[in-house]
Structures are given as C-alpha cells and as structure tokens.
Amino acid sequence: xxxxxxxxxxxxxxxxxxxxxxxxxxxxxxxxxxxxxxxxxxxxxxxxxxxxxxxxxxxxxxxxxxxxxxxxxxxxxxxxxxxxxxxxxxxxxxxxxxxxxxxxxxxxxxxxxxxxxxxxxxxxxxxxxxxxxxxxxxxxxxxxxxxxxxxxxxxxxxxxxxxxxxxxxxxxxxxxxxxxxxxxxxxxxxxxxxxxxxxxxxxxxxxxxxxxxxxxxxxxxxxxxxxxxxxxxxxxxxxxxxxxxxxxxxxxxxxxxxxxxxxxxxxxxxxxxxxxxxxxxxxxxxxxxxxxxxxxxxxxxxxxxxxxxxxxxxxxxxxxxxxxxxxxxxxxxxxxxxx
Amino acid sequence: xxxxxxxxxxxxxxxxxxxxxxxxxxxxxxxxxxxxxxxxxxxxxxxxxxxxxxxxxxxxxxxxxxxxxxxxxxxxxxxxxxxxxxxxxxxxxxxxxxxxxxxxxxxxxxxxxxxxxxxxxxxxxxxxxxxxxxxxxxxxxxxxxxxxxxxxxxxxxxxxxxxxxxxxxxxxxxxxxxxxxxxxxxxxxxxxxxxxxxxxxxxxxxxxxxxxxxxxxxxxxxxxxxxxxxxxxxxxxxxxxxxxxxxxxxxxxxxxxxxxxxxxxxxxxxxxxxxxxxxxxxxxxxxxxxxxxxxxxxxxxxxxxxxxxxxxxxxxxxxxxxxxxxxxxxxxxxxxxxx
DNA sequence: TTGAAAGCGGTACCAA
DNA sequence: TTGGTACCGCTTTCAA
Numbered sequence: 001x002x003x004x005x006x007x008x009x010x011x012x013x014x015x016x017x018x019x020x021x022x023x024x025x026x027x028x029x030x031x032x033x034x035x036x037x038x039x040x041x042x043x044x045x046x047x048x049x050x051x052x053x054x055x056x057x058x059x060x061x062x063x064x065x066x067x068x069x070x071x072x073x074x075x076x077x078x079x080x081x082x083x084x085x086x087x088x089x090x091x092x093x094x095x096x097x098x099x100x101x102x103x104x105x106x107x108x109x110x111x112x113x114x115x116x117x118x119x120x121x122x123x124x125x126x127x128x129x130x131x132x133x134x135x136x137x138x139x140x141x142x143x144x145x146x147x148x149x150x151x152x153x154x155x156x157x158x159x160x161x162x163x164x165x166x167x168x169x170x171x172x173x174x175x176x177x178x179x180x181x182x183x184x185x186x187x188x189x190x191x192x193x194x195x196x197x198x199x200x201x202x203x204x205x206x207x208x209x210x211x212x213x214x215x216x217x218x219x220x221x222x223x224x225x226x227x228x229x230x231x232x233x234x235x236x237x238x239x240x241x242x243x244x245x246x247x248x249x250x251x252x253x254x255x256x257x258x259x260x261x262x263x264x265x266x267x268x269x270x271x272x273x274x275x276x277x278x279x280x281x282x283x284x285x286x287x288x289x290x291x292x293x294x295x296x297x298x299x300x301x302x303x304x305x306x307x308x309x310x311x312x313x314x315x316x317x318x319x320x321x322x323x324x325x326x327x328x329x330x331x332x333x334x335x336x337x338x339x
Numbered sequence: 340x341x342x343x344x345x346x347x348x349x350x351x352x353x354x355x356x357x358x359x360x361x362x363x364x365x366x367x368x369x370x371x372x373x374x375x376x377x378x379x380x381x382x383x384x385x386x387x388x389x390x391x392x393x394x395x396x397x398x399x400x401x402x403x404x405x406x407x408x409x410x411x412x413x414x415x416x417x418x419x420x421x422x423x424x425x426x427x428x429x430x431x432x433x434x435x436x437x438x439x440x441x442x443x444x445x446x447x448x449x450x451x452x453x454x455x456x457x458x459x460x461x462x463x464x465x466x467x468x469x470x471x472x473x474x475x476x477x478x479x480x481x482x483x484x485x486x487x488x489x490x491x492x493x494x495x496x497x498x499x500x501x502x503x504x505x506x507x508x509x510x511x512x513x514x515x516x517x518x519x520x521x522x523x524x525x526x527x528x529x530x531x532x533x534x535x536x537x538x539x540x541x542x543x544x545x546x547x548x549x550x551x552x553x554x555x556x557x558x559x560x561x562x563x564x565x566x567x568x569x570x571x572x573x574x575x576x577x578x579x580x581x582x583x584x585x586x587x588x589x590x591x592x593x594x595x596x597x598x599x600x601x602x603x604x605x606x607x608x609x610x611x612x613x614x615x616x617x618x619x620x621x622x623x624x625x626x627x628x629x630x631x632x633x634x635x636x637x638x639x640x641x642x643x644x645x646x647x648x649x650x651x652x653x654x655x656x657x658x659x660x661x662x663x664x665x666x667x668x669x670x671x672x673x674x675x676x677x678x
Numbered sequence: 679t680t681g682a683a684a685g686c687g688g689t690a691c692c693a694a
Numbered sequence: 695t696t697g698g699t700a701c702c703g704c705t706t707t708c709a710a
Contacts, residue, residue, distance in 0.1 A: 001478070002455075004703060015681045020705060028679055047453040051393035052703035056686045060390065062433075070419045071619070073410060080409045083436050087447070092454065094401070095434040097422050108426070114386040115431065116341075138341070225623075254623040280410070284564075284593045286625050343687060354697045359689060367695055391687035395702045 003044045012036055023048065054116070062092050063307055064112035068100045068125040072251070073279040074296050075123060078145060081300020082121060089308055091118070098125050106131045113138050119307040121145055127187070141310035145303050148189045155310065157303045157321040159294045161190050164325045165197020168246040168274045168292050171327055173205050175335040177244030177272055181213040183231040183256060185224075185248035191217070194276065198246055212238055224248070228255025236263055243271055244333075250275040250282060253289055257332070261286060272333040276325075288330040295323045342383045351375055362387065393455070401431050402646055403451035407439045407464040411590070412618040413635050414462060417484060420639020421460060428647055430457070437464050445470045452477050458646040460484055466526070480649035484642050487528045494649065496642045496660040498633045500529050503664045504536020507585040507613045507631050510666055512544050514674040516583030516611055520552040522570040522595060524563075524587035530556070533615065537585055551577055563587070567594025575602055582610055583672075589614040589621060592628055596671070600625060611672040615664075627669040634662045 005019045012019075014033060021029050022037040040046075054060045063086055067075040083093045096112060098105035102125055109131050112120050120135065120142040129152040135142050143155045165182075172180045182198045185191030195214070202208030215231040228247060232255065235242055247253035253275030260271050267273055267287040275282070278293035302321045331337070344358045351358075353372060360368050361376040379385075393399045402425055406414040422432045435451060437444035441464055448470050451459050459474065459481040468491040474481050482494045504521075511519050521537045524530030534553070541547030554570040567586060571594065574581055586592035592614030599610055606612055606626040614621070617632035641660045670676070 006703075016704080017681055017706090018679090021680090024705090030679060033679085049394070049703050050454045051390045051399065052686090053705080054390035054686095055388070055394055055688085055703080056705045058686085070409075070422070071412060071415045073412075076410045076415045079434070080436060083409070083434060084438070087435070092450065093434050095418070095422060095432050096426070097419060099423070111431065115389050254620065258623060281593065281620050281624075284597060284625060285620070285623055286627075288625075345687075355688080356690090356697050357695090360696090363689090369695060372695085388687050391702090392689080393702095394687080394704090395689045397702085 002049070003046045004049070005046075008037065008040050008044065008046060012040060058116070059311075060116055060118055061090060062094055062115070062117050063304075064094045064096065064115070064117045064120040066096045066098055066105060066108050066112070066120065066122045066124070068098050068105075068123060070095070070097050073281075074146075074249070074277050074294065077296035078123065078300040078303070081297040082304045083300075085301045085304030086308075089304075091308070100125050102126045109135065113140060116140075118311045119143065121303050121307055123147060124149075125188075141307065143303050143307050143310070145299055146190060150189075153318045155306055155318045155320070157299050157306060157323075158190075159299070159323045159325045161193025162197040162200070164276055164292050164294070165194035165199075165246070166201045167197070167325055167327050168194075168276065169198045169201035171290070171329065171333060172244035172246060172272055172274060173201070173207065175244075175268070175272055175333050176338045177242075178207060179210065179213070179240055179242045180207060180244040180246060181210070181235050181238075181242035183228055183235075183245060183247045183252055184214055184217050185252070186217055191248055194246075194248060213242060224251035225255035225258075228252035228257075229259045230255075232256040232259035236260070236265075241271075245271060245273050247273065247275045250277040250279045250289065250291055253291070253332075254285060257286060257289070267332050268334055268338055272338065274333055278326075278328050282328075283330060287332045290330045290333040291328050293326040293328050295325070298323055341388070342385045343388070344385075347376065347379050347383065347385060351379060397455070398650075399455055399457055400429060401433055401454070401456050402643075403433045403435060403454075403456045403459040405435045405437055405444060405447055405451070405459065405461045405463070407437050407444075407462060409434070409436050412620075413485075413588070413616050413633065416635035417462065417639040417642070420636040421643045422639075424640045424643030425647075428643075430647070439464050441465045448474065452479060455479075457650045458482065460642050460646055462486060463488075464527075480646065482642050482646050482649070484638055485529060489528075492657045494645055494657045494659070496638050496645060496662075497529075498638070498662045498664045500532025501536040501539070503615055503631050503633070504533035504538075504585070505540040506536070506664055506666050507533075507615065508537045508540035510629070510668065510672060511583035511585060511611055511613060512540070512546065514583075514607070514611055514672050515677045516581075517546060518549060518552070518579055518581045519546060519583040519585060520549070520574050520577075520581035522567055522574075522584060522586045522591055523553055523556050524591070525556055530587055533585075533587060552581060563590035564594035564597075567591035567596075568598045569594075571595040571598035575599070575604075580610075584610060584612050586612065586614045589616040589618045589628065589630055592630070592671075593624060596625060596628070606671050607673055607676055611677065613672055617665075617667050621667075622669060626671045629669045629672040630667050632665040632667050634664070637662055 005016045009016045009019050096108040123146045129149040145157050215234045274290040276292040278291040282289040344355045348355045348358050435447040462485045468488040484496050554573045613629040615631040617630040621628040
C-alpha cells in the first residue's frame with residue numbers, strides 16, 4: 001500500500017541501503033544518486049515507517065505525558081507547552097489522563113512503558129514514589145512536573161512552592177490583611193510547600209499561626225471548587241473572621257469567592273482573596289482574582305527540554321528546574337478598596 | 340534489555356510461536372503449556388513490543404487527535420472524553436495542537452499519517468477540505484469533530500449548530516429581549532450554523548433581521564475574548580442599543596460581558612447575554628453566564644466510539660453523529676431581573 | 679561510493 | 695497441539 005524504500009530503490013535501480021542513507025543524509029552517497037533519490041521520495045510522497053524504524057533503533061520519537069486532569073487549565077497549559085516544544089524537535093506526544101486516580105495513573109504509566117516511549121513526563125497524583133521505581137527499572141527517562149516526592153531523586157520541573165505561599169501571603173499582608181487564612185490542598189508537595197510558605201510569611205510578620213485558620217484537608221479528592229466552598233464556609237464561622245484568604249489554587253479560590261459573596265460579604269472590602277495558577281479566566285471572574293502565576297507554559301517547555309536532553313544522553317544525576325512564581329494582583333486584593 | 344518472547348520460549352523449551360499464541364490466547368495451545376507460559380510472563384513482567392507488533396500487523400493501537408487549542412476548555416473536554424474511551428479499549432492517544440494555524444494543522448496531520456495511526460480525530464481550523472483528501476488517499480479512517488466541511492462526506496461528531504443558534508436566541512426572546520444581537524465567530528461551520536439558527540429564530544418572532552446587529556467577523560483569528568470585547572463595543576454604539584446578545588462561544592461572551600460592565604451597564608437588566616460551550620467556570624463569572632451546552636465530553640466519547648468502529652470495519656459510508664444542545668440558564672439572562 | 683546479509687521482535691501460514 | 699519458515703520495513707555492519 002504505502003510507498004516503501006524498496007519501491008524507491010527498485011524504481012531507481014539502486015539498493016535499499018542507498019535509499020536509507022540518503023534519507024538520513026549519510027555522507028557517503030554520490031551527489032547525483034542523492035538527488036535522484038530525494039526527487040523520487042518527493043514525487044512518491046514517501047513516509048518512513050516509524051514502527052520499522054523504532055524496531056531497529058529502539059527509539060520511538062514519542063514522549064508520554066500523564067496528567068491528573070486535562071480540563072484543569074494548568075495541566076492543559078503544560079501539555080500545550082510540552083507539545084509545541086516537542087513538535088519542533090520531531091517528537092510526538094502521547095497523552096494519558098489519570099483522572100486523579102493513583103491506581104489508574106500506575107496503569108497508564110505501565111502502558112506507556114510498554115510502548116517503549118523515549119521519555120515520560122508525569123504530573124503525579126500518586127501518594128508514594130513506588131511507581132517511579134518501576135520506570136527506573138525500565139530505564140526510561142522521566143521528568144516529574146509540578147509535584148515532587150520526598151526521597152525520590154528524580155528530574156523535576158516546577159515552581160518554587162514555598163515561594164508561592166510566601167508571595168501570596170506577603171501580598172495579602174501588604175494590602176492590609178491581619179488575619180490571613182489558608183485553604184490548603186491535598187497531601188502533595190505543591191500544597192505542602194505553599195502551606196509552609198504561608199506559615200513562614202505569617203511568622204515573619206508575627207501574624208500567626210492562627211488556630212483553625214487552615215481548615216484540614218479532605219481525604220477524598222473532591223473537586224477543587226467544592227473544596228473551596230466548603231472550607232470557606234468553615235472559615236466564615238470563625239470569630240474573629242479572616243480578612244484575607246490564600247487559596248491553594250484558582251478553582252479553590254473560585255469556590256471560596258462564591259461562598260463569600262453568597263454570604264453577603266464583599267471582596268476585597270471584607271475579605272481579600274488570592275489564588276494560584278493565574279488561569280486565563282481569572283480577570284473575568286465575579287471579582288477579578290489576584291493570583292500567583294505558576295508559569296505553566298514555561299513548565300511544559302522546560303520539561304520538554306529536559307526530557308529531550310535525557311534522551312540524547314542518558315547520563316548524569318537528576319536535575320531540578322525550579323521556576324520563580326510571579327504575583328498578579330487584581331481586584332480581589334485591591335488595596336484601594338480596603339482600609 | 341527488555342524481556343522478549345524468545346527469552347520466554349528458551350527458558351521454557353518451547354518455540355516463540357507457542358508463546359505468541361498464548362499471548363493472544365489462540366485456542367490451539369495445551370492447557371499446561373499455556374499456564375507455564377503465562378506464569379513466566381508474569382514473573383518476568385513481559386511487555387510485548389508495540390513496534391514489532393505494529394510492523395507486522397499494520398496496527399498501532401494509537402489514535403491521533405488534532406485540536407486548535409488545548410487550553411480552550413471545549414477541546415480539553417473533548418480530549419478527555421476521547422482519551423478515557425480509548426483507554427478502555429486498549430488504545431492510546433497522540434495529541435497534536437494546530438495552534439489555530441491551518442498550515443500547522445496540515446503539517447501535524449501529515450506527521451500523524453506518517454506514524455500510521457489507526458485513526459485520526461480532527462477538530463479542524465482549516466478553511467478548505469484539502470488536507471482531508473490526503474488522509475483519504477492514505478486510507479486512514481478519520482473523524483471530524485465540532486467543525487465540518489461543505490462538500491466533504493466525512494465521518495462527523497458534533498452538536499446541531501443551527502439548534503444552538505435557535506435555542507440561544509429563543510431563550511433571549513423568552514426572557515423579554517426584543518433587540519437581539521449576535522457576535523458571530525469565524526467562517527467555519529459551527530459559527531455559520533449558529534448564525535443561521537439565530538436568524539431563523541429571530542425571523543420566526545418577526546424580530547429581525549436588524550441592520551448592524553451582527554458585527555462582521557474578523558479575518559485574523561484574534562483570540563475569542565478580545566473579539567468579544569471589540570464586537571461588543573461596536574454594538575454599544577448602535578441606536579437603539581441591543582437588549583440581548585447571543586455570543587458565538589463562552590470566551591467571546593466573557594469579553595462581551597466585560598465590555599458591557601465596563602460601560603456601566605447592567606447584565607441582564609440592560610443587556611442579557613448568552614454564550615455557548617457551558618464551560619465549567621461559567622457559574623463563577625462576573626455575572627454567572629447562561630450558555631448552550633455543547634456536550635463536549637459526549638462528543639469525545641462518541642468520536643472514540645466512531646473511530647473504533649471504523650478501525651474494526653473499514654467499510655460503509657460516512658456517518659454523522661449529531662448531538663442535541665441544551666440550554667443552561669443562569670443570571671446573565673435571569674428574567675426576574677429584567678422586565 | 680555502493681550493496682549484500684543479518685537482524686530488530688513479533689505474527690501468519692502451513693506442515694509435522 | 696506445536697513449531698519451522700518467511701516476512702513486516704528499516705538500519706547496521708562490513709565487504710566489494
């Protein structure tokens with residue numbers, strides 16, 4: 001059906017080897033032969049067979065990406081950045097979604113491993129580092145993004161989460177908040193880092209710790225927005241009530257905002273709110289949301305770069321690329337409307 | 340490195356063929372042999388080599404998806420639905436983004452074709468049906484989602500766009516709007532269908548057509564939100580000013596809403612707004628946005644189903660799966676606040 | 679500069 | 695029920 005090297009070789013009266021060499025522009029081919037082969041390849045629209053090539057070279061020119069949830073804008077942006085960087089280098093991206101389920105994630109990783117991808121990028125929803133041991137056994141290079149694991153010396157690309165927490169908390173304090181609450185995320189490195197940053201910033205200003213100002217994380221991974229609503233309801237019971245809230249991420253902040261407004265309170269006059277992620281619809285929310293930019297696209301690009309370098313040279317110890325978060329202030333923390 | 344059939348065969352003193360047959364549970368294998376082989380496969384954690392298998396069977400167990408923009412929630416949801424349906428059937432998903440660029444889209448399709456995927460799903464940003472001819476030449480089954488093409492008899496999964504336009508417009512009329520404008524999308528089937536539905540509904544109520552109530556589409560594919568802002572500014576110049584706006588999609592509606600509110604007008608009191616897409620953050624927007632649900636997840640699932648059926652039996656004429664849109668009313672068209 | 683032969687890891691066919 | 699052999703399309707090695 002499809003055009004093969006053999007067809008080109010026969011047509012031209014040369015050998016398959018010659019054609020193959022032209023394709024990968026080997027030096028030892030006569031200029032005239034090379035031109036004839038190239039021309040016929042064009043004319044016949046020859047496409048090399050990836051499977052055949054992969055079988056002999058062991059390289060698939062494919063990178064896998066496992067994310068907890070594609071619809072979450074953060075992961076969508078990472079995927080976009082990754083895909084566009086890989087494309088430029090001739091690689092394709094296989095996408096797998098773990099749907100926030102560690103079991104499923106392990107399965108998907110197994111499947112990608114079976115496909116002998118050249119590298120795998122993972123935003124893990126895993127509790128332990130177990131499944132990564134399996135990847136290491138297979139010697140497939142992998143890069144963790146966003147979330148990392150204690151005791152696992154792996155390649156990593158992400159933002160400095162403690163800096164996120166500090167930046168957000170500092171900002172709330174700087175616009176006049178004195179009772180800053182935090183709606184934390186689940187037991188993963190990102191959430192823990194942001195919590196730590198929050199505590200540190202609060203301590204620096206002698207404004208904490210405050211009892212009950214960090215509602216406990218829920219076990220079941222309910223969706224972030226629902227989580228934000230529920231946690232905010234708890235916070236509104238407190239006396240004195242918080243006058244600022246730093247939310248684990250933007251969906252959580254959306255939930256918290258809806259609860260605050262639903263209770264008849266004003267943002268930022270009564271309670272200032274800041275999230276994390278700086279998703280593109282933040283400016284259009286009921287109150288335009290201040291947020292910490294996580295550099296999601298950059299994370300994707302850097303992850304691609306790192307993955308490619310691992311593919312080229314399987315050497316060296318694990319590297320970490322830590323990006324600096326950036327504050328993006330909007331109405332939800334506008335100091336002019338506070339005071 | 341990795342365990343091969345040969346290793347298993349040697350270890351057990353059987354032939355490679357026997358092992359292969361066990362793997363695909365062929366009937367003609369002795370029960371005892373089968374068990375021994377299976378056990379060793381487990382113990383050695385044998386993973387078949389996809390490339391080798393693909394080379395001989397011609398099947399890659401991989402489906403491609405080409406979208407204009409992964410970050411757009413609609414496409415993210417389609418991708419999610421598609422990926423989860425495919426996974427259940429043992430297929431993987433290769434993702435390519437065209438970044439709204441027809442040229443890039445054609446390139447990406449070419450690349451997927453070169454990889455000999457079993458099927459390709461495309462949300463096209465193409466102006467013409469040209470690149471699909473190429474796919475047809477290669478006999479790779481493909482499914483169009485969301486957008487379709489005049490004169491191209493292809494498999495398609497999407498929503499009934501004229502129904503979208505009618506539903507949205509009818510709703511605006513039903514909440515009391517009498518001067519209904521439409522911010523249209525680019526020259527693609529979805530936008531044209533919605534426009535047609537809008538006109539038809541308006542005609543039915545003898546409320547249109549209204550001169551200048553449908554600002555011309557822009558050529559350059561600026562981002563939807565900017566487009567919404569710009570078009571809305573035009574509409575606000577009109578006298579009489581519209582009292583309802585149906586926007587091509589939700590990002591456009593976000594832009595339009597921001598312009599309306601920025602001009603000191605109220606939604607829905609002065610102008611009611613409805614979008615299309617029913618993206619998950621609609622309820623949290625500055626004014627919770629009424630929208631037409633496009634069934635994005637269902638589109639992904641149905642596309643997967645259709646693609647798989649095409650793979651199984653390459654026969655039959657193209658099929659179209661047309662889903663019915665659903666109205667989701669929120670504050671931006673709340674009749675109680677109009678009147 | 680060119681090409682013959684071997685082999686990558688499987689599957690299909692047919693004979694034993 | 696089992697396995698020998700050929701072959702999928704390409705790359706690698708080495709000799710011509």
